[in-house]
Amino acid sequence: GCSDTQIDLVVILDASTSVTEPNFKLMLEFLKDFLSIADIDRGNVRVGVVIYSTKDHIQFHLNQYRSKQDIYNAIDNIPYRFGSTNTADALKTMHTEMFTQRNGDRPGVDNICVLITDGISNINSRRTIPEAEAARSKNIHIYVIGIGLTDLREVDGIASKPVEENRFAVQEFDELSAMKNKVFSSLCYCKYFDCFDVFVITCPFFHVLLLL
Numbered sequence: 546g547c548s549d550t551q552i553d554l555v556v557i558l559d560a561s562t563s564v565t566e567p568n569f570k571l572m573l574e575f576l577k578d579f580l581s582i583a584d585i586d587r588g589n590v591r592v593g594v595v596i597y598s599t600k601d602h603i604q605f606h607l608n609q610y611r612s613k614q615d616i617y618n619a620i621d622n623i624p625y626r627f628g629s630t631n632t633a634d635a636l637k638t639m640h641t642e643m644f645t646q647r648n649g650d651r652p653g654v655d656n657i658c659v660l661i662t663d664g665i666s667n668i669n670s671r672r673t674i675p676e677a678e679a680a681r682s683k684n685i686h687i688y689v690i691g692i693g694l695t696d697l698r699e700v701d702g703i704a705s706k707p708v709e710e711n712r713f714a715v716q717e718f719d720e721l722s723a724m725k726n727k728v729f730s731s732l733c734y735c736k737y738f739d740c741f742d743v744f745v746i747t748c749p750f751f752h753v754l755l756l757l
Contacts, residue, residue, distance in 0.1 A: 551654045553591045553607050554583070555643045557635050559662040560626040561598040568692075568718040569625040572661055575721040577617055579659075585613040591651070592616055593643045597635035598628030599668060603642065608649025630664045633672035636703070640680035656685040663692040663718075665699050674702035681705055692718055 558572055576594075583590040588611065594604040604623050610616045639658055644650045658680065666673045677687060689712045691700040697714060704712040715721060 551589045551651065552657055553593075553644065553650050553654050554657045554659065555593045555595065555607070555639050557639055557658060557660040557662075558594065558596045558623070559598075559630065559632075559660075559664065560596040560602075560628075561630040561664060562627040563630070563664050564625075564627075564718075566625045566627075568663070571718045571721060573620050573623060575661075577620055578722060580613065580616065583613075585611075585616060591649055593649065594620070594623065595635055595638055595643060596623060596626060597631055598626045599631055600628070601631065601635040601638045602626060603638065606643060606648040629668050630662070630666045631668035632660075632662065632666035632699075632703070633669035633676045636660075636673065636676035636680060640676070640683055640685055644680075644683070644685060656683070658685055658687045659690070660687065660700075660703060661690045661692070661721075662700065663694070665694070665696060670699075673699060677703040687711065689713070690715070690721070692716075692721070 556576060558569075558576070560569055564572070580590075580592060583592070585592065591607040592605075593607040593609070596602050596604060605616075605619050610619055642648065644656050646652065650656065681687060687703060687705045689700045689704040691697060691712065691714045693716055694700060694714060697712070700712055700714075701708045
């Protein structure tokens, strides 16, 4: 079952100008909704958040908050930064700074990243997919939620494989809430390749299984 499996989760939020402040608020509400059934208070799920626009800004590390209410309060206080879209640096910060033991990454615990973005990177864009590949090579599983994208090549390159199970696309920010069940069910039943190319079914995330 889901209840006792541990997971370290880092969420990357796009705060670039194209998102707009009202839509950024929708992203934050989605994130709280998304975490509502994560087993945080018993210590099984740790959460860290980084936002990015022209630069990336770590909001809190995996070991900073241990209660769901503290995490919700921190999410409510995340500022909208606006600027360009530097996805590469956000991915680099995620796998080099956030998933470290010093900042709360637990050895032997599944590492999951969820990236929510509305745009193709326009700073360091050649580094975006290589940074995602570097993260995946460290066994960090990456889900991407793309919003309003007509060109999915970059987000497909960021997401873990198979892409169709790890990349989700919506057209409008207000569709995010309806995405919750899709992403939840993927997280709970996601398929990981181990080094022998055997599918391992794991249920890492939830205290309660969703009624889909």
